[in-house]
Amino acid sequence: MEKIKVLIVDDSAFMRKLIQDFLSEHPKMNIIGTARNGEDAIKKIKELKPDVVTMDIEMPVMNGLEALKRIMKEHPVPVVMLSSTTKEGAENTILAVQYGAADFIAKPSGAISLDLHKVKEELIQKVLSASHANLKQLLKSHTNVKSTTISVRDYSKIEPRVFDTKISQSSSTIWNATQKKLICIGTSTGGPRALQHVITKLPKNLQAAVLVVQHMPAGFTKSLANRLDSLSEISVKEAEDGEIIKKGTVYIAPGGYHLKVINVGTSLAIKLDQTDARNGHRPSVDVMFESVSELRDYSKIAVIMTGMGADGSKGLVELKKHGAVKAIAESSETSIVFGMPKAAIATQLVDEVKNVESIAESILKYV
Structure with a gap:
């Protein structure tokens, strides 16, 4: 060895x-x-x-x-x-x-x-x-890799993960272009640069809110939010417990807290808690996705980008079971670590596999 x-x-x-x-x-x-x-x-x-x-x-x-x-x-x-x-x-x-x-x-x-x-x-x-x-990607803070969509079929050799994935095509799971939208992004190792690629391309008048889980300890997510906010048209902030979710805003889960969503009247609000870590993570992408899966009046866009492990794949199954969802995974070509996207693709529930430079474009297509 x-x-x-x-x-x-x-x-x-x-x-x-x-x-x-x-x-x-x-x-x-x-x-x-x-x-x-x-x-x-x-x-x-x-x-x-x-x-x-x-x-x-x-x-x-x-x-x-x-x-x-x-x-x-x-x-x-x-x-x-x-x-x-x-x-x-x-x-x-x-x-x-x-x-x-x-x-x-x-x-x-x-x-x-x-x-x-x-x-x-x-x-x-x-x-x-x-x-x-992926050292090649680490060297590219502003990468010039050709922006492409990669067919999910190209990843057919990825061994499917065993989940109860019987997803019925009921009226609630069919994509509704006119329904309200919510965007959820999960990432880990290499995530700050991947987020910069995506969030800086979102317009300030985006007709949806964006929820982000980036695996980071307490104290670092605020600096990440501030940096992304300074580089982006869209407003970026660290999420606060109880705040009402607004369109055209990116909410980053604070280190050490799970990010969940609750209904408050006709609006949605952020719920932060310190319940047990999931697979060693708090915030956890699975926890966020599972919470969002309970919302009935929204179509969701779920994005899983570079990161070690499999956080997000179980949550993706729950999202797909309970509503209309478009799922996007980052490609192996641009991932710093192709763990989380690979696990998501293995559920066979991902709609598109994209190089990181094309993810924002794909999100906007669905919004």
């Missing part, structure tokens, strides 16, 4: 040792070296040719952001950033993802996290996932 070669970059000797101890416990990992700052990291990457790099954002000499830009330009490799949960740390993390980081880990308590063990499993999983990341 060929092991994943990992380089650890952190200005703290304690943190370097801690991360090394955690990752070394996994049989698939081989720690090939450590670096003290960004400058040292670039030199070590050139010498050691790692498969994955873990890198702190806040470092002397050359910080993680500057180093990341150099790495992706000179010696591209999947990088998992380690970030503090401060406002500045969250904003820098969103920038790091734009610059090409495969993923990030939020340190539980500042620069030197004595309690890093709290995110040990997450760190291991994200390094494993990064080793399979």
